[in-house]
Amino acid sequence: MPHVHIKHFPKDLTDEQRQRLAEAVTTVVVEHFGTYEGAVSIALEPVAPEAWETRVTVPDVQGKAELLIKEPHYRTA
Incomplete structure (x- = not known):
C-alpha cells in the first residue's frame, strides 16, 4: 500500500529515466500517505x-x- 499504476502513450525510457520517475513518484506518495518507501509499488503500462x-x-x-x-x-x- 499504495500502488500507483501509470498508463501512458508508448515511450522508451532509459533505465535512468525509469529510476528517476520511480524515485519522484515514491517521494510524493510517501509524503502524502504517511507511509514508507518499501510500501510503494509503481507500474507503467503503455497504451497505444x-x-x-x-x-x-x-x-x-x-x-x-x-x-x-x-x-x-x-x-x-
Missing part, C-alpha cells in the same frame, strides 16, 4: 494512442470519475 479511448478514457476516466483527483483536459487537433 489509437486504443487510449477504449482502454483508458472510457473505463478509467469516465467510468471511475468519482475517483479522479485531477481530470484530464485533452488537446484536440
